Amino acid sequence: MNRTKEIKRKKLYASKDINQFMADYYYELDHAAKTGDKKIAWCTSMGPAELLRAMGFLVYFPETHSAMIGTSRMATELIPDANAIGYSPGICSYLTADIGAFLNHITPLQKTFKGINNIPTPDVLVFNTNQCRDVQDWFEWYGNHFNAPVIGINTHRGIKNILDNQIDSVASQIEQLIPVLEETSGTRFDLDYFKHTIALSKECSRLWKIVLDFASANPSPLTFFDGTTLMGPAVVGRGTQKVIDVYQDKLIPELKERVHNGIGAVDNERHRIFWDGMPVWGRLRAHSELFAGLNASVLASTYCNSWIFTAFGFEDPFRSTAQAYTELFSVRSDGPKENQIKEWIDFFKIDGLVFHDSRTCPTNSNSRYGMPQRLEKETGIPCLTIDGDLNDLRCISDEQTKTNIEAFIEQLEENHL
Numbered sequence: 001m002n003r004t005k006e007i008k009r010k011k012l013y014a015s016k017d018i019n020q021f022m023a024d025y026y027y028e029l030d031h032a033a034k035t036g037d038k039k040i041a042w043c044t045s046m047g048p049a050e051l052l053r054a055m056g057f058l059v060y061f062p063e064t065h066s067a068m069i070g071t072s073r074m075a076t077e078l079i080p081d082a083n084a085i086g087y088s089p090g091i092c093s094y095l096t097a098d099i100g101a102f103l104n105h106i107t108p109l110q111k112t113f114k115g116i117n118n119i120p121t122p123d124v125l126v127f128n129t130n131q132c133r134d135v136q137d138w139f140e141w142y143g144n145h146f147n148a149p150v151i152g153i154n155t156h157r158g159i160k161n162i163l164d165n166q167i168d169s170v171a172s173q174i175e176q177l178i179p180v181l182e183e184t185s186g187t188r189f190d191l192d193y194f195k196h197t198i199a200l201s202k203e204c205s206r207l208w209k210i211v212l213d214f215a216s217a218n219p220s221p222l223t224f225f226d227g228t229t230l231m232g233p234a235v236v237g238r239g240t241q242k243v244i245d246v247y248q249d250k251l252i253p254e255l256k257e258r259v260h261n262g263i264g265a266v267d268n269e270r271h272r273i274f275w276d277g278m279p280v281w282g283r284l285r286a287h288s289e290l291f292a293g294l295n296a297s298v299l300a301s302t303y304c305n306s307w308i309f310t311a312f313g314f315e316d317p318f319r320s321t322a323q324a325y326t327e328l329f330s331v332r333s334d335g336p337k338e339n340q341i342k343e344w345i346d347f348f349k350i351d352g353l354v355f356h357d358s359r360t361c362p363t364n365s366n367s368r369y370g371m372p373q374r375l376e377k378e379t380g381i382p383c384l385t386i387d388g389d390l391n392d393l394r395c396i397s398d399e400q401t402k403t404n405i406e407a408f409i410e411q412l413e414e415n416h417l
């Protein structure tokens with residue numbers, strides 16, 4: 001029987017630089033909110049951040065903020081306040097935790113960054129439904145509250161083969177955002193500057209992919225749990241030079257050195273696990289230590305790979321942006337998703353898959369329509385589904401999760417013999 005052992009997490013030195021990046025990012029937003037020196041756009045995590053930056057906005061991402069609420073384990077207490085005003089406990093717990101926090105005048109930014117008391121007030125809110133409809137409802141609520149325009153893009157979902165007319169539609173919707181953005185920002189749209197922000201975003205994606213691909217080394221120098229925080233700059237900073245600097249100068253050299261010296265993120269790595277779906281933000285540390293204690297490295301994921309946008313190009317920046325934000329894993333149907341996971345299994349030399357069935361996020365819960373069973377049959381790689389949620393800890397049984405994971409690793413261990 002496997003027994004988890006006491007484990008110490010191996011921190012990357014670059015984490016400090018990543019934390020500093022995030023601090024600078026939030027202080028810049030806070031300064032703008034207090035002084036009005038720059039306009040602020042709220043954007044969904046897979047929304048058109050490059051266009052917003054090209055129009056001179058600072059960009060705030062409520063999903064990242066709600067992940068902080070989850071990490072600080074405040075979400076479960078705050079969600080009922082959003083439920084009380086009509087937002088069901090069954091819908092996205094990023095949305096309910098975030099609105100619940102706002103109703104209580106609470107933000108984890110208060111504790112993390114001295115002097116920041118509130119989230120930044122939006123001048124405009126821009127969504128893309130490529131991930132789910134919840135983001136639109138979420139932004140509508142804040143738009144009403146702040147009396148700010150809510151504009152966005154409605155993307156096709158569950159796409160098998162991406163069709164030209166789908167890209168045409170998204171590209172034209174992106175273009176149609178411009179008049180409202182010009183009016184809100186007081187800045188004329190400049191195509192060359194848009195191309196410039198796209199170039200920065202493309203480079204950010206390239207570097208973030210290099211970071212994640214280091215996990216193909218044996219042992220892997222980083223885990224999925226590391227990735228959930230290391231990806232912060234790629235999410236909130238894409239389209240800026242600063243994110244390029246922190247990955248290029250700090251994180252990548254350190255990971256390269258770890259690989260060169262054969263240093264794994266997990267000691268005595270025996271099993272290489274792929275994680276599908278959302279993290280459980282309030283259990284990042286617990287899950288990281290649980291797997292590491294079983295000599296299992298959870299080293300790659302669908303989630304961290306979501307911020308790699310390879311399609312950005314300059315010939316037609318609107319169409320390439322539409323392509324980049326439509327060809328994402330979470331936007332596709334099960335067939336392309338399964339093919340992609342099979343490629344990752346080979347590339348990362350995976351010997352077990354864990355599917356997180358996150359109660360309030362159907363988009364990122366891929367276990368509900370037979371995918372683990374199909375993959376197991378086709379690849380021979382064992383799969384485990386764990387029940388949980390990204391933010392709402394009431395949906396989680398820690399004891400059950402631990403028992404299931406221990407039994408799963410034991411099964412992998414037997415396959416090794």
Ligand code: SF4
Nearest residue numbers: 092094131132361363
């Ligand atoms: S994709 Fe899931 S977690 Fe993200 S906003 Fe939509 S429902 Fe929430």
